[in-house]
Amino acid sequence: QVQLVESGGDVVQPGRSLRLSCAAFGFTFSSYGMHWVRQAPGKGLEWVAVISYDGRSEYYAASVKGRFTISRDNSKNTLYLQMNSLRGDDTAVYYCAKPYRGGALIYYYDSWGQGTLVTVSS
Amino acid sequence: DIQMTQSPSSLSASVGDRVTITCRASQDISNYLAWYQQRPGKVPKLLIYAASALHSGVPSRFSGSGSGTDFILTISSLQPEDLATYYCQNYNTAPPTFGQGTKVEI
Numbered sequence: 001q002v003q004l005v006e007s008g009g010d011v012v013q014p015g016r017s018l019r020l021s022c023a024a025f026g027f028t029f030s031s032y033g034m035h036w037v038r039q040a041p042g043k044g045l046e047w048v049a050v051i052s053y054d055g056r057s058e059y060y061a062a063s064v065k066g067r068f069t070i071s072r073d074n075s076k077n078t079l080y081l082q083m084n085s086l087r088g089d090d091t092a093v094y095y096c097a098k099p100y101r102g103g104a105l106i107y108y109y110d111s112w113g114q115g116t117l118v119t120v121s122s
Numbered sequence: 123d124i125q126m127t128q129s130p131s132s133l134s135a136s137v138g139d140r141v142t143i144t145c146r147a148s149q150d151i152s153n154y155l156a157w158y159q160q161r162p163g164k165v166p167k168l169l170i171y172a173a174s175a176l177h178s179g180v181p182s183r184f185s186g187s188g189s190g191t192d193f194i195l196t197i198s199s200l201q202p203e204d205l206a207t208y209y210c211q212n213y214n215t216a217p218p219t220f221g222q223g224t225k226v227e228i
Contacts, residue, residue: 035218045158045166045209045220059216062123100171106216108156110177112165 002026002111004096009116016086022079022096022113030054030074031102035109036081038092048094049081052105059105064090086120093117124148124212128221135228141197143224145188145210153189154214160223161206169208170195202228 099107125148153173170186
């Protein structure tokens with residue numbers, strides 16, 4: 001059974017950094033590109049970033065490009081999101097999401113983590 | 123980026139009603155369209171992919187249709203557990219984009 005477990009969410013001041021983690025279980029992690037999707041309080045879903053199965057390709061939403069870095073450690077079945085220069089509009093629940101198919105970088109998601117809350121506030 | 127626009131933003135219906143939600147893409151995305159259900163306080167759940175294919179375990183009262191730029195999610199007979207916000211998602215090209223959501227109240 002697929003399980004995604006995020007951690008690392010916290011309350012941080014604007015301009016500071018935070019690293020999120022997503023531990024993956026129940027599937028061949030190294031065969032799937034993985035995504036981060038966020039949801040601001042009371043708002044809709046916003047795609048954040050994707051990394052290819054081998055870590056060689058990354059893509060970012062314009063709103064986070066240059067500030068966030070997605071990475072992965074296939075030996076630990078773990079996905080990361082390094083968030084720098086955090087702003088108030090980065091406040092959100094951050095989900096890691098697994099696409100249904102391993103081959104495509106952009107696909108629909110059949111599994112989501114429970115999310116981790118990042119609050120950016122002074 | 124491809125913009126996804128859902129309508130209505132919210133709706134209120136009764137148990138047993140037929141409910142339709144529309145999603146429009148700003149350019150042709152063929153059938154690379156998924157629908158998700160997010161119940162209050164819960165994680166999004168995949169309902170429909172490839173515009174009309176029902177994901178495993180999803181009740182048959184849910185159906186999807188459309189291609190190109192115009193898509194519809196239909197709930198044939200609304201149930202109390204369908205209280206949720208529904209999102210469409212384009213996965214034709216990067217970046218994948220979501221509609222703003224349609225809140226269904228009962």
